[in-house]
Amino acid sequence: MRTDCPDRPHFRLPNGGEIVSRGHLACPGCGIMPAIRFAMKVLGRRTVIVAPACCYAVVDGPFPYSAAGVPFLHSAFEAAASFASGVRAGLDTTGVADVTVLAWAGDGGTFDIGLQSLSAAAERNENMIYVCYDNEAYMNTGIQRSSATPRGAWTTTTPKGATKTERKKDLGAIMAAHRVPYFATATIAYLEDLTRKFAKARDLGGFRMLHLYAPCPTGWKADARHMVELSRLAVRTRVFPLYEVHDGTRFEVTLDPETAPLRDYLALQGRFAEMGDAGVAAMEDEIRDRWEILQRRAASSGRA
Amino acid sequence: MTAPQAAAREGSAAASTRILTGNQAAAYGAYLSQVQVVSAYPITPQTTVIETLAELYRDAPWPSRFVNVESEHSAMAACIGASMAGARAFTATSSQGLALMHELLHWASAQRLPLVMVNVNRALAPGWNIWTDQNDSLSQRDTGWMQLYCESNQEALDTVIQAYRVAEQVQIPIMVVLDAFVLSHTAEAVSLPSPEMVRAFLPPRDPPFRLDVEEPHAFGGLLTPDHYQEVRAKLHRGMEDAIPIWGEAERSWEAFTGRAYDAVVPYRTEDAEMVLVASATVASTARDVIDALRARGKKVGLLRVRLFRPTPHDALRLALRGIPRVAVIDRNISYGHHGIFFQEIKSALYDLPARERPGMFGYVTGLGGRDVTRGVILDAVGRTLSRDRAEPETVWIGRKE
Ligand SMILES: Cc1ncc(C[n+]2csc(CCOP(=O)(O)OP(=O)(O)O)c2C)c(N)n1
Ligand SMILES: [Mg+2]
Numbered sequence: 001m002r003t004d005c006p007d008r009p010h011f012r013l014p015n016g017g018e019i020v021s022r023g024h025l026a027c028p029g030c031g032i033m034p035a036i037r038f039a040m041k042v043l044g045r046r047t048v049i050v051a052p053a054c055c056y057a058v059v060d061g062p063f064p065y066s067a068a069g070v071p072f073l074h075s076a077f078e079a080a081a082s083f084a085s086g087v088r089a090g091l092d093t094t095g096v097a098d099v100t101v102l103a104w105a106g107d108g109g110t111f112d113i114g115l116q117s118l119s120a121a122a123e124r125n126e127n128m129i130y131v132c133y134d135n136e137a138y139m140n141t142g143i144q145r146s147s148a149t150p151r152g153a154w155t156t157t158t159p160k161g162a163t164k165t166e167r168k169k170d171l172g173a174i175m176a177a178h179r180v181p182y183f184a185t186a187t188i189a190y191l192e193d194l195t196r197k198f199a200k201a202r203d204l205g206g207f208r209m210l211h212l213y214a215p216c217p218t219g220w221k222a223d224a225r226h227m228v229e230l231s232r233l234a235v236r237t238r239v240f241p242l243y244e245v246h247d248g249t250r251f252e253v254t255l256d257p258e259t260a261p262l263r264d265y266l267a268l269q270g271r272f273a274e275m276g277d278a279g280v281a282a283m284e285d286e287i288r289d290r291w292e293i294l295q296r297r298a299a300s301s302g303r304a
Numbered sequence: 305m306t307a308p309q310a311a312a313r314e315g316s317a318a319a320s321t322r323i324l325t326g327n328q329a330a331a332y333g334a335y336l337s338q339v340q341v342v343s344a345y346p347i348t349p350q351t352t353v354i355e356t357l358a359e360l361y362r363d364a365p366w367p368s369r370f371v372n373v374e375s376e377h378s379a380m381a382a383c384i385g386a387s388m389a390g391a392r393a394f395t396a397t398s399s400q401g402l403a404l405m406h407e408l409l410h411w412a413s414a415q416r417l418p419l420v421m422v423n424v425n426r427a428l429a430p431g432w433n434i435w436t437d438q439n440d441s442l443s444q445r446d447t448g449w450m451q452l453y454c455e456s457n458q459e460a461l462d463t464v465i466q467a468y469r470v471a472e473q474v475q476i477p478i479m480v481v482l483d484a485f486v487l488s489h490t491a492e493a494v495s496l497p498s499p500e501m502v503r504a505f506l507p508p509r510d511p512p513f514r515l516d517v518e519e520p521h522a523f524g525g526l527l528t529p530d531h532y533q534e535v536r537a538k539l540h541r542g543m544e545d546a547i548p549i550w551g552e553a554e555r556s557w558e559a560f561t562g563r564a565y566d567a568v569v570p571y572r573t574e575d576a577e578m579v580l581v582a583s584a585t586v587a588s589t590a591r592d593v594i595d596a597l598r599a600r601g602k603k604v605g606l607l608r609v610r611l612f613r614p615t616p617h618d619a620l621r622l623a624l625r626g627i628p629r630v631a632v633i634d635r636n637i638s639y640g641h642h643g644i645f646f647q648e649i650k651s652a653l654y655d656l657p658a659r660e661r662p663g664m665f666g667y668v669t670g671l672g673g674r675d676v677t678r679g680v681i682l683d684a685v686g687r688t689l690s691r692d693r694a695e696p697e698t699v700w701i702g703r704k705e
Contacts, residue, residue, distance in 0.1 A: 048515045050385070063531055066522035071515040073388055074524030075381065076407055082378035086343065086385025086393070087515060089369040093340040094390045099517055117381065120374035 024067035026059040029224025031214030042198040050084040053077040054106035078113040081121035101128040107148035122178040135216035179248035181206040187213040189231035221270025236260035251297035326487030329457040331356035333464025339394040341386035343371040353396040376401035380408035387417040390514040399426035413448025418471030427672040435673020436484035438636035451612040543614040567616035573605030578629040630662040631688040635670040669702040
């Protein structure tokens with residue numbers, strides 16, 4: 001495998017050896033596995049993973065198998081952050097404080113049913129890294145809408161003719177309002193950025209969070225081949241801007257590549273098939289609106 | 305000076321006597337067990353358990369962490385996580401809080417985690433009611449937790465310590481149950497065992513498995529029909545094994561402190577023609593009633609049931625075989641069926657040979673904190689003695705028409 005980065009020759013991907021093994025059960029093109037694989041290369045073997053009910057909890061492997069390569073605690077759907085808080089307290093009081101606690105949850109387990117326990121763990125500034133991999137629906141149970149599903153998307157509970165009408169929650173703003181030490185967005189299309197953010201999270205203390213864009217070919221009616229392309233287009237269309245927030249106040253856009261038309265992004269996914277011109281225009285407005293808010297936050301951070 | 309401060313100041317002195325509420329006594333039990341992680345959420349009438357622990361920690365910190373979560377669900381989640389990491393974890397709750405934990409009660413037992421939780425019995429809403437009845441704990445009957453019902457503040461303290469020892473031997477979580485207010489907020493003299501005594505009785509936790517980066521395993525993943533049943537059968541067997549192991553713990557605790565309670569506690573049952581069965585503080589009043597009736601020559605006795613899960617079948621049969629009439633007083637109800645202790649005990653006795661099988665009478669009373677007075681208990685005795693057979697319907701006593 002190449003460990004250099006063609007567009008940034010001085011950058012080398014972490015290559016502390018593979019921790020996540022082959023043989024997991026993810027669908028071809030699933031955005032979860034490359035993300036956890038590179039995250040673990042950065043975080044290393046002295047890590048404990050806590051994962052709630054979600055696709056990742058299934059694809060890691062059924063009993064007695066696990067692809068994780070580190071201790072892996074399955075948690076109840078709504079309680080990843082609380083399970084992880086307990087693990088943190090248990091490790092600290094039994095003398096293994098140097099182990100990283102990594103919660104790895106889907107968008108349903110983060111934006112919806114797990115938001116209460118997540119908010120509480122963030123407020124307590126628990127010493128952990130919480131990752132939300134966002135495939136924008138409840139995929140494990142067969143593609144139902146979540147509050148991370150974008151407006152205009154098809155899911156089985158926002159079916160044909162009645163696609164989602166509500167906007168996606170702004171997770172970054174929610175977490176920034178908690179003033180957590182670190183929040184960042186990342187995607188596997190920009191591995192340099194992703195691994196740098198995991199390294200930053202690793203080296204900070206307190207509650208650190210990464211929001212990962214995680215394509216789901218099955219749920220998005222997309223081609224598995226386009227996983228990386230979709231990840232890149234999500235950034236280039238500003239559907240999923242790459243930024244980080246320190247202490248809930250200092251916003252910074254970390255990568256702002258050449259923009260691409262939204263239609264290029266939508267065209268690769270069947271879930272937006274019903275979106276007419278008006279829908280696309282509305283989505284463009286929403287994206288612009290969000291981008292302006294992000295720019296304003298970043299600009300005012302610069303002055304502070 | 306609060307009781308915790310006084311005790312903290314005294315440090316590791318020998319057994320001493322304190323005036324403590326049931327909640328304080330239970331908190332002392334957790335403190336003396338040197339719990340490493342405490343995670344709980346306030347609810348009347350439990351709250352003073354964790355408040356007492358927080359005061360104890362303030363006055364004399366020990367190596368531990370308090371995770372002040374946002375709900376009981378998260379309290380149980382944090383206890384599970386901590387226990388998986390190898391720590392000794394403690395929580396306490398009541399009623400709505402226990403109901404909110406329900407999903408994770410199954411989780412803790414199926415993961416074989418030796419948690420100890422104090423549940424202060426409180427009636428469930430609606431109709432907010434903070435007073436005692438047992439429907440909260442009994443509705444968690446099938447979650448795979450052991451359950452013990454306490455009758456005194458001393459017993460609350462002792463049982464928490466005993467519970468850690470047994471839980472860590474059988475890898476099954478244990479719920480220690482106290483009556484709201486009657487125990488939780490009523491003070492009485494309690495003998496505090498010395499920390500040395502508790503250390504000798506209860507060794508540090510030595511978990512057979514844990515989240516260990518040196519030896520990584522996954523816990524709680526997909527368990528197919530190929531394996532699930534075997535895993536659950538092991539939990540059931542663990543429950544059965546817990547009965548003799550609980551007995552050993554009682555004998556050992558008795559050797560240290562002179563106090564033992566056992567799974568069931570018979571009182572004046574020899575030659576009895578009728579035995580009342582009661583649990584928790586109702587048993588105290590019932591004992592008083594038995595004494596009065598015995599003084600009048602009535603051949604009546606009492607069996608207090610302390611260990612509800614696992615069901616102490618043998619002890620129940622031994623205590624009740626051949627008794628002509630057994631009357632169970634339940635401070636709880638399984639709607640559409642019977643009082644819960646009644647149905648359980650009836651089922652435990654069914655296998656006795658017909659001539660030794662008691663006539664079973666069940667009475668429901670005391671819900672939502674309604675006092676179970678001597679008069680109410682006398683009513684149960686009178687009805688039982690005046691009939692050859694139980695009335696077919698659930699019989700409510702101490703109820704307004
Ligand atoms: C309390 C509870 N409710 C519902 C479920 C069923 N359930 C399991 S995973 C899941 C959806 C997960 O969605 P998400 O968190 O987005 O992860 P994904 O499967 O998309 O990766 C649901 C609804 C559950 N396990 N527990
Ligand atoms: Mg999802």
